[in-house]
Amino acid sequence: MKEQLIKYGLIDVMYVTIGILFCGFALKGFLIPNHFFDGGVTGVSLLLHELYHWNIGYVIVVVNMPLVLMAAFQVNKKFAFKTLLGIVGLALCLLFVPYPQITSDKLLVSIFGGAFMGIGIGMAMRGGYALDGVEVLALYTGKRVSFTISEIILGINIVIFLIAAVKLGLPTALYSILTYYSASRAINFVVEGIEEFTGVTIISGQSELIKEELVMRLGRGITVYKGERGFLKDSFNISAPCDIVFTVVTRLELRKLKNIVHDLDPKAFVFTNVIKETAGGVLSRKARH
Known part of the structure; x- marks a missing residue:
């Protein structure tokens, strides 16, 4: 020590x-x-x-x-x-x-x-x-x-x-x-x-495939929220349950993640936000002093 x-x-x-x-x-x-x-x-x-x-x-x-x-x-x-x-x-x-x-x-x-x-x-x-x-x-x-x-x-x-x-x-x-x-x-x-972390939230009808790809191919941990998708102007009363997938990647991985999601579901709704501090979980980063 x-x-x-x-x-x-x-x-x-x-x-x-x-x-x-x-x-x-x-x-x-x-x-x-x-x-x-x-x-x-x-x-x-x-x-x-x-x-x-x-x-x-x-x-x-x-x-x-x-x-x-x-x-x-x-x-x-x-x-x-x-x-x-x-x-x-x-x-x-x-x-x-x-x-x-x-x-x-x-x-x-x-x-x-x-x-x-x-x-x-x-x-x-x-x-x-x-x-x-x-x-x-x-x-x-x-x-x-x-x-x-x-x-x-x-x-x-x-x-x-x-x-x-x-x-x-x-x-x-x-x-x-x-x-x-x-x-x-x-x-x-x-x-x-280049290790700046970005939080990515994905709402898609192909959430099962997206979850598998993020974990097995990209090697990232995910968190899943239970939600509903639909509620469009012409069909407001029609909705369907869905899994809202959240994960954290570095800026170098962000483009690869977006390509994976787009290949599985071109209509998926994806938004990102910069994360300043991370601790715990399965996320790894080189030690910073």
Whole structure:
């Protein structure tokens, strides 16, 4: 058990180290030289750096420090400590690693600066670290208002980009919004990867055949709900019992599943939804830290 903990600890450190290097590359190679911004606390730090010319390494630590303390009470002390280590590591990277400026093209800076930033934050998240404390602030605020965490983060970022638009011009703010979007998409891909799970619900008159194919051919577990199908406009009083099949697949398996269902019943009703967290059952996934 001790060896496993050491192994996972080293893997976490590797993840956050790679994440810090990517974030440093995004900031010093793309965003800072071109006066661009990102969302969250990093965006606030970049805004303060631009307005008052304070050293970005020190600003990131100072701005995040209240949120690290908040994380100790809102989440747990271990997470707060790991977040502090990640932020300090990013600050040291910005202070001492000499990244070159890659480009001055605004579109390239927006897309690739955001992408590298997202990769860095996502890698740190896979290691259980956080390089931006805005999620902690959203969690704290969400307990006191009726908005979701995503809505709160969006609101915080809107304020940041509005200030940037007033102080530094609308074009800079618009390009920075593109940077934030690129970063958020990269984070989702790094954290979820190609193993992102999708829930699939299938309503079909050929449910018996579909159940057998999903289990025996695709190798997936299924859950069956008892329902009724029919209730059409021209024959509302006519219905028939049916099995509603639900299963969970990765994004790589989704197309194969749809092809299987279509071959068995071209008129089957299929809808999907992204699943963020899974645990238990027969579903398997590589361990994520």
